[in-house]
Amino acid sequence: GAVVSQHPSRVICKSGTSVKIECRSLDFQATTMFWYRQFPKQSLMLMATSNEGSKATYEQGVEKDKFLINHASLTLSTLTVTSAHPEDSSFYICSANLGARTDTQYFGPGTRLTVL
């Protein structure tokens, strides 16, 4: 199957700093990528849909100025958590699909963010 990577896998940062997480599709081009957040023992919550060459579409309740998304190329989307606070600590996962809506979404391995 298609491979999606994320970097870093773990990051610990101080409150008030910004953290960038990269999501790459390694063997396919993804016009659309998705960013999810998972709290412990909870579902994956879709944060935003990242579209190559255009602005991301954010889900209701997700602050776009807090979670900056850039999809600069067909293989790379980045999520920047700005001015991070302890409540932003979570597991962030990206996914990408191959094109058609019913194509499988391939998920990255996730990034564990801990804000001290």
Next chain:
Amino acid sequence: DQQVKQNSPSLSVQEGRISILNCDYTNSMFDYFLWYKKYPAEGPTFLISISSIKDKNEDGRFTVFLNKSAKHLSLHIVPSQPGDSAVYFCAASAPGTYKYIFGTGTRLKVLA
């Protein structure tokens, strides 16, 4: 409002027996459903999908059943193996969108 629900947070099954994981949804517009498996600190991996034009899809040990009138789907794993122990998420999608709505997950433990 949780549009996709997995009411059983956990399930334990003996190795070799059948595992049945259930998922209910409220949005009648959903027409495509998937099951994902997830290990701790990893991203979900795709297992099996089903379109609303079908009521069953089978792939090896995994079978997904869809009951549209009841807005219910289930994943059957038979025979269950210890390596199947993971959290299983169902997800649903509606026409015109790439978005998947995920359930809260069921932790399956297969006992050797």
